[in-house]
Amino acid sequence: MQLGVIGLGRMGGDITRRLMKDGHRCVVFDRDAAAVGRLGDDGAGVARDLADLVRQLEPPRAVWVMLPAGAPTEDTIAALAGLLSAGDTVIDGGNTFYKDDVRRAKALREKGLTYVDVGTSGGVWGLARGYCLMIGGDKSVVDRLDPIFRTLAPGAGDIPRTQRPDDADPRAVQGYIHTGPVGSGHFVKMVHNGIEYGLMQAYAEGFDILKNRGREGLPEDERFELNLSDIAEVWRRGSVVSSWLLDLTAQALAGDAALAKFTGAVADSGEGRWTIEAAIEEAVPADVLAAALFARFRSREEHTFGEKLLSAMRFGFGGHVEGPPA
């Protein structure tokens, strides 16, 4: 079917390509004309601006916005709201905060427009592997757009089948689901990323413990120089901790077991933060997910003010001057 796509970064560009490969017709816009041109070369209809994009689509239109969360998405959707007609649909495929979805959908509804929020997982691998989609919105709209979602999703592949009840949603096995009302798609994707932080930190701490087993000062016969690359590789087979993140870890360690090209200043994005806020709002203990987030905060500082205060207190009660551990 027909789809407008706004935002042709890596994600938006690849989504468009995957859709066109499966026969859908895309009309695209990005403020980077070169990006638009590249997609045009690949067969997309190109638009000069938002109005032009809307004009090239037949009603009821569907426009997929794939922009950074916050102002870029907000402003674009506001502009689209003034250009689209009743019955049209805005799809936010980015990493929007779910409460913004709820607010926006309410505003659009007053103009007869519908809103669908799609949590999209897949990263640089999505073009080839497909995108895991978590979709929030009205059932009728989500159903109408099903061909789009089906194409983008990874499909069942050769992943072992789970024994599921007969009335289970068959879409889940294809790699996409309708999660519920507006906002729920991004909510589920947000928690997905929160879990991702926790999983990553669990591996990070484990490999750190393995790495430091070779450190000076340990008893000689309890000190091991371990081959982290082999360990990651062997755990991929028959072990309880096998995962896609472990596959990536094995690849990284096979390339350079010292990971020398990375400094270790780790960025975080909204989802990890919002997950903790959601946990707090629900009064759910989330020790691991919070610790994973805080580890990233800490990784970006040389020292925190709190650490200086610890040293100041130690000096105050014990006359301790800073130095290596006693």
Place this chain on the structure above:
Amino acid sequence: MQLGVIGLGRMGGDITRRLMKDGHRCVVFDRDAAAVGRLGDDGAGVARDLADLVRQLEPPRAVWVMLPAGAPTEDTIAALAGLLSAGDTVIDGGNTFYKDDVRRAKALREKGLTYVDVGTSGGVWGLARGYCLMIGGDKSVVDRLDPIFRTLAPGAGDIPRTQRPDDADPRAVQGYIHTGPVGSGHFVKMVHNGIEYGLMQAYAEGFDILKNRGREGLPEDERFELNLSDIAEVWRRGSVVSSWLLDLTAQALAGDAALAKFTGAVADSGEGRWTIEAAIEEAVPADVLAAALFARFRSREEHTFGEKLLSAMRFGFGGHVEGPPA
């Protein structure tokens, strides 16, 4: 080749079966005669006691001990030490603390015996999937026993190949590795389980947040009744959090999304605890792995004394009586 196996619980029994299926000859013993009998029916040589088992093996002998860590393993190995001859090998395939390995190997070495510690992952799935093996010990002994390990390991299977350097240990791809000197096999397995706790807790917290998004009191349009079974299933395809633990989660939730048959009192075993102790010994921060362990401790208590003390302090400074949150 020939192997003695002591301890015919689920793990020991299945290991023996997997070995015999591949043509190895096993002589088995367990203090449960019925277990011995069942393995005998399956083709194993049966022993009346440890001495009998030793007698039935040709030197240089190898005996795989697959018993609960602690006293059962300790006592059995001590008894074996008095029965075996110089050049024989004791393999501890259980969940032994790596410092016990180091100590035991030293004692056995004085009698000319060698010791190999094998961290064994696989659980109830090992017979079919194979066992991921992390092997510590002298190179010559580990090499001599290679046929045993190769049979037990899962093999390369259809898991996508990592691009690894030409001189990488080819065994890792087959699902087993020689980790280094005695103790290092169980050390690596220990950290494996520590990571496992962290991964599990990350999923647990994430699904808890999803589950509680339907709880009373949240703003009506930010409250979602989410289908956890569908969510687990969809994440298995194309998402960053796909893993074998997620596969198991999807199976469990497909069976009963409320998990009503579980109370939530979660056991822990030595490895999760020792991992934290190793982190402390190495001065490695392990916030996530520790939080995962503590969550299990807490899960087994109705209330902690610490919680009562919190209430007592709140009563002391604010006159607060216990009740639902303000």
Place this chain on the structure above:
Amino acid sequence: MQLGVIGLGRMGGDITRRLMKDGHRCVVFDRDAAAVGRLGDDGAGVARDLADLVRQLEPPRAVWVMLPAGAPTEDTIAALAGLLSAGDTVIDGGNTFYKDDVRRAKALREKGLTYVDVGTSGGVWGLARGYCLMIGGDKSVVDRLDPIFRTLAPGAGDIPRTQRPDDADPRAVQGYIHTGPVGSGHFVKMVHNGIEYGLMQAYAEGFDILKNRGREGLPEDERFELNLSDIAEVWRRGSVVSSWLLDLTAQALAGDAALAKFTGAVADSGEGRWTIEAAIEEAVPADVLAAALFARFRSREEHTFGEKLLSAMRFGFGGHVEGPPA
């Protein structure tokens, strides 16, 4: 000076009493007529409603609102805004979220009203000990209201003097400070409570470890039945952990070292939660404060869904049935 006080719960009532004892004139209102009557008996001017209260005060008026955060405070201040005149001041002495202060002050400013937010610590002890005040708002207004704050504050007392620079704010030593613009008073009080949670949890965990040193199963000569009451008492003198919270702990344990009258379901209020959200907003790691909050969440559940999921996964990979720890 003259002050209106709205909200005569424990805090509002005691604040009024402390002010009147020092010669200030208070006009009070509460929707509970009995509370109003009691303060009237103690010498306060009594008001029938908000309009009556405003009428009884001379401009420029100052009205202290001491109500639960959220709707009660919000609605009362909105009503006051319609009754007060330019130059009058609303003081929010409750536990308001600092972002609400900022928003409200902006709205009141448009009507020529000023707004002061006062974080008030003191609980049931404030009437006698005085209240530690953290005050946000315009300098001129805070200065004008100084007599009120000075009366409410504890005063220097016999607490040992810190050597402070000559230009340090002399009010801090008296137990009150002007923290900065509107919102900053409640912000500082919020972090105060966040720290309070962390301190309390540190004691709670420590005493829990002491308590459980007597538990069955520990090696007999490493198992101690400790007298927690004596320990809390002795730490009050000459130790690094002495504090007012420890004083309260000692009192509670002296009364009943088993704390049998407390169940251990621990409430939390907004400040502890908002502190974590502020940390996240600032990208400051706050592992201890977050863990302290989560411990309270967990204390109110019999079991979490996450714990059930852990058990389900353990059953999935190991056939483990729930029970006591292995």
Place this chain on the structure above:
Amino acid sequence: MQLGVIGLGRMGGDITRRLMKDGHRCVVFDRDAAAVGRLGDDGAGVARDLADLVRQLEPPRAVWVMLPAGAPTEDTIAALAGLLSAGDTVIDGGNTFYKDDVRRAKALREKGLTYVDVGTSGGVWGLARGYCLMIGGDKSVVDRLDPIFRTLAPGAGDIPRTQRPDDADPRAVQGYIHTGPVGSGHFVKMVHNGIEYGLMQAYAEGFDILKNRGREGLPEDERFELNLSDIAEVWRRGSVVSSWLLDLTAQALAGDAALAKFTGAVADSGEGRWTIEAAIEEAVPADVLAAALFARFRSREEHTFGEKLLSAMRFGFGGHVEGPPA
């Protein structure tokens, strides 16, 4: 009474001085002759070596060992064991691991010697304030040495009295207690230090959040430049978080609110680590105490290997290159 003191560092020296000021007779030894000389000038009997020290004391002797935990203490006590006579007592006043106490006491008992472990809190303030003492050992010996402990302890001072039952141990109010059998004194002191880490980290995180409220990028009217020195000072009066550690914090911040002379690399000693291990041994959740310890570990690293691995995974799944947070 008479006491031998071995180890004349800050703690050992001050303890000797406090004892002599109260009329006790001390014979001292340290391998640093200058330290011995200084105490001799202050009135102590000086010993050339351990044998000389033993010779100068009348039986039943009591020798206080105040050396770094581990080898220095271990070796000294072993040497003393060969010099002392049945009925003599060794007091370990250092920071010994309680399991070492239990082991040592058993060995000494075979020679008719008794052993007392004294957890000693007080740091650089002890000479003036007195030392909070937690004493493990046989009742008869602890009672015999009571004059020593009474002198070292802070005494009741002007700290408000807790209402305690009539049969409560009167020593607690004087600042020392008999905690139970050998090992329990150091166990209680160990937990004391574990709590200390948690308290310190709670303040550290809170002040970090206050400090960073002034950071760039926050909404202008929610951004506050807070005066940390005033805040610490005001909290000392009438607030729930007042404590001796807060007093020290106020002093440090009054001197330099930026704490510029501290880098923030924070040492840790055995007690904080052993507290977590004790919690694990008892299956007590200790999230806050563990997080406080891990924060110190992290403070001493530029980056952890785990952080590099996080970056490597992010690069693997998202092509993310390291940089400031998105």
